[in-house]
Amino acid sequence: MNQLDQLKKYSTVVIDTGNLDLIKQFNPQDATTNPSLVLNTIKSSCYKNLISNSINYAKKIGGTSEEIILNASNKISVDLGTEILKLIPGKVSTEIDSRFSFNKNLCIYEAKKIIKLYEENNINKNRVLIKLASTWESIQAAKELEKENINCNLTLLFSFAQARACAEAKVFLISPFVGRIYDWYLKNKLLKINSNYKDPGVKSVRKIFNFYKKNNYKTIIMAASFRNTEQILSLSGCDYLTISPILLSKLKSNNTIIDRKLFLPEINVSKKSKLTESEFRFQHNKDAMAVEKLSEGIRQFSYDQEKIENIIRKNM
Structure with missing residues (x-):
């Protein structure tokens, strides 16, 4: 067996792309997208219909030109997610506009808009994960959404405080970013x-x-954001691993035997009070890497969101 097939015995493998051809090639359980991946997808001439269809849809709804652009952007992400779901048995993650990451109510509002769009495409909400940046506000939004059976994927997660707050909020899934943490330590020697x-x-x-x-x-x-297959294999046994097509190809072409690295420890629940907002912010703030990488990630996704909107604007 190649390493990818071996890995699937220990962890659920998820593909990190919006490219439908690559999803067909690797046959993953789930798939994840984000504004950067959506941007790369719609740049291809193969997916121009996503843009035109979304604009037509948004124009029918109406509103100001900016409202039409925002609605068209959401429609692109959902229609791409719908096509992905035709190719996988599991769930797809769709990210809300990262510019809302510090507004709990807007996160909830946008998440429900995305779920409504999926339902209009005859997709049950249990096949969709709403991706939110792991800010305090977004974690609290996810807590409320989970109560309405809207499952969430908390992304851009770098600190232990973020992870603990997500668990205490009972969110469905978290995406800790392995490679970006590695990048920061490498950059800072x-x-x-x-x-x-x-x-x-x-x-x-x-x-x-x-x-x-x-x-x-x-x-x-x-676990997400890998830089090499060694990082991936060092986490075999983690619940899920979301992997880029390039690294999936490397795993698929290597037949070296791998083994499981993560094993379930004995349950030993310790009683402790939940993190308060001030405790969360202070503990997260103590981790310079996490502070820098979270803000950097939100900025980058917001830049790519603006690029998507510019493409829509040019095609209107």
């Missing part, structure tokens, strides 16, 4: 040992995994 067991991104996910399992939290851990 803080990597001392060249070993994936010492890789700060890998260590972060291992800590979250052990904490969740010992305390019997039901939130799924989906």
Whole structure:
């Protein structure tokens, strides 16, 4: 068996792309998208119909030109997600506008708009995960959405405080970013040992995994943002792993035997009060890497969202 097939015995494999041809090739359980992936997808001439269809839909709804652009943008993401769901047995993650990441009520409003669009496409909401940046406001929005059976994927997660707050909010799934943590330590010359067991991104996910399992939290851990296959294989046994097509290809072409790295610890639930907002902000703020990478990720997704809107604007 190749390494990808072996890995699937220990973890659920998710593909990190909006490219339908690549999804067909790798046959994953689930798929994830974000504004950057949506942007790359609609740049291809193969997907121009997504733009025209979304604009026609948004114009029928009406509103100001900016409202039409926002509605068309959501429609593109949902229609792409709908096509993806035709190719996979599981769920697709669709991200809300990252510019709403610090507004709980707007996050809830946008999430419900996206779910409504999926339902108009005859997609049940249980096949959709709403992606939100792991800010305090978005975590609280996810807490409310989960009560209405709208499952959420909390992304751009870098600190232990973020992970703990998500578990306490009973969100469906988190996406801790392995590679971006590694990038920060590399950039700041803080990597001392060249070993994936010492890789700060890998260590972060291992800590979250052990904490969740010992305390019997039901939130799924989906490690994301990998830079190499060694990082991936060091986390075999993690609940989910979302992997880019390039790294999936490398795993598929390698037949070296792999083994499981993460095992379920004994449950040992410790009673503790939930993080307050001030505790969350202080603990997250103590982690310079997490503060920088969260804000950077939100900025980058917002830039790509604006690029999507510019493409829509040019085609209106």
